Amino acid sequence: MPTIFERIISGELPATIVHRDERVVAFRDVHPRAPIHVLIVPHRPIPTANDVADDDEALLGHMFVVAARIARAEGIADSGYRLIVNCNRDGGQEVYHLHMHLLGGKPLGPMVAP
Numbered sequence: 661m662p663t664i665f666e667r668i669i670s671g672e673l674p675a676t677i678v679h680r681d682e683r684v685v686a687f688r689d690v691h692p693r694a695p696i697h698v699l700i701v702p703h704r705p706i707p708t709a710n711d712v713a714d715d716d717e718a719l720l721g722h723m724f725v726v727a728a729r730i731a732r733a734e735g736i737a738d739s740g741y742r743l744i745v746n747c748n749r750d751g752g753q754e755v756y757h758l759h760m761h762l763l764g765g766k767p768l769g770p771m772v773a774p
């Protein structure tokens with residue numbers, strides 16, 4: 661079964677795409693937790709952070725490069741933002757296709773709820 665993100669990447673499901681290249685797609689989160697909430701998703705469907713391999717190092721670096729580019733484009737590079745990768749149950753992962761959250765546009769408060 662393809663994940664919801666694979667279906668967005670293939671164009672089967674709609675999304676507000678803010679960046680697309682040969683390695684990643686970035687689109688706005690459907691339930692934004694901040695004024696800017698973008699998901700950066702590799703085409704390759706890596707299920708979780710546990711599944712990254714040596715071959716993925718360049719891809720993971722590229723996700724950071726794209727995140728910084730989107731942050732600049734969204735006007736939050738200087739005010740700041742947060743990048744999050746959730747893993748498995750305790751990490752609160754909902755979609756088992758590795759992705760990076762880019763959140764910003766307001767002070768985000770403590771990193772983890774007490």
Ligand code: AMP
Pocket residue numbers: 664673675687688689690691692699745746752753754755756
């Ligand atoms: P995570 O908990 O890290 O797996 O985050 C999954 C994120 O995907 C959540 O923030 C959801 O709001 C978001 N999401 C789920 N379905 C969609 C969708 N169809 N379009 C955009 N974002 C989605």
